[in-house]
Amino acid sequence: MARSTLEQWRMFKAVAEYGGFHQAAEAVFKSQSSIHHAVHKLEDVLGVALFQVEGRKTQLTAAGEQLLRRINFLLTEAERMEQVALNLQAGVESTLSIAVDEAFPRDILYQTLAAVSHEYPLIRIELMETVLSGANELLAQGKAEIAVAPFTLADNLSEDVCQVEFVAVAGSMHPLHQLQRALSLEDLKDCRQIVLRDSGKARDKDHGWLGSEQRWTVSHVGTSIELLLQNLGFAWLPRHAVQPYLDTGQLQELPLPRGSCRSMTFYLNFNDADTLGPVARTFLGHLRYLTQG
Template sequence: MKISLEALMMLDAIETRGSFAAAAEALHRVPSALTHAVRKLEEDLGFPLFHKVGRRAVLTPAGRTLLDDGRVLLRAAGDLECRARRIATGWESELRIAIDGTLDAAALNPIIAEFYADYGGTRLKLMYEVLGGTWDALATGRADLVIGAVGDPPAGATYATREWGNQEFLFCVAPHHPLAVAPEPIPTDLARQYRAVVVSDTSRQLVARTAGLLDGQDTLTVPDIAAKAAAQRAGLGIGHLPRQLAEREAAAGRLVVKRLNSSTPRAPLWLAWQSNQRGRALQWFVERLLEPDCAAALQAPAG
């Protein structure tokens, strides 16, 4: 291969500083040695890379193409070196974070910005999971950290966990749904007669979980909490929504909050990760997410 990273760095220095002499000084090389290296590269490639315009060295069209694409390689090599150095000091090359689908992932953006400002060498990958899907993502290795995992951890799991609050749900129906005018508390036998809108559990290996579903109730399964709220607004079914989302929809007149004769569902939320993981990015996020009011911010409805 005739092109090396060293050759690309040499071309970059010449083009940036405008002359062989200035580039040689920046690269701590003798000007004659730099000139010889460029001439040798041009001979090997079979075409000129620079031509003179006054005292300035200017790239030829072929040289411009070579350097423009080569700078992509230089940046990639720099990133690779940075990531390798960070791994050697305990920072992960990538951190995969699974977020429960009832939470607002956008509320993580300020925290991510903090992380990037000081520790930007670790790549972050965010994903939504639903119900048992958060635990499943941890169990199957899809995620390194789960935020807002619902319910108790699977039996026998060796996860490190921290309590992260509770998610409260309210029962909601569309204003034009028959249950909107039903006397409260609504008997569960009456609610069971109407279709429930449920979000599909994203578990792949663990047993799928359900929440707020009555025995024998017909269901409409949707992919996420936003689709569930939309289906309930359209009167396609009934069901529970996170308190903050339900209250927002009720305040806008799009849904009606009703009281069942059963207790209001509450789900414990957890931060969880594999107990044998010690990465510094993981520990940074755990400590940051455990700060006061962080859980409440992520439970606020998006938009």
């Protein structure tokens, strides 16, 4: 059984961090005598000297330096346990599960997650990346508390949060760009189309396919971009995802007389607002703010 206490270790750490007993007393709002007593008691229990006084300076001994490195981890874990207990007492959830369509703007998503983690640093976030109906399906299965999806819920209210523009693109050396003229539907059907697979099991449809036999179906936007950069096909992809490659000229928009750009509305979906915990509500608030700003 441990003969030292966390409070003694806290006092020891305060003296080490602030450079003396007087400075530590002012920093942690304790009397200097109580800090002296806690540290000396700790030294007696351990049987080693933790500090040595040289002139007016209080310095760690070699044993004290070694123990400080170890105690930092212990005290951090103790603080985390206390915070978890406070969260449980306040009804704060420990995990937040979110299903987000891959076409949703990453910068908005990451800023939202960062803001939530700043307010709730101990929250565990499970991010499930989906395509098309996949996010709503995970919500219906109870595997996600919140879904950001391009479809509304069948028997519930859905809140539109933003519009995402999809643009027809291909690699700069793709044969379609070598034609150097406006393209027709027949031109597209003669070439390979890269299509995103619906991650939902119920619908399981390839979205936006033009009917060409030359079709490669992939599961991720990133895979589509990699294939396009190799001039292996064309695709409609979110503009925010391909814009860096358009800027460098690695990808180019297809010169279509119509239909080169498509707009898709993304919705914020959840089953019952009353059952959402404070972390989930914080996520919703930050996402709304960032998409409306």
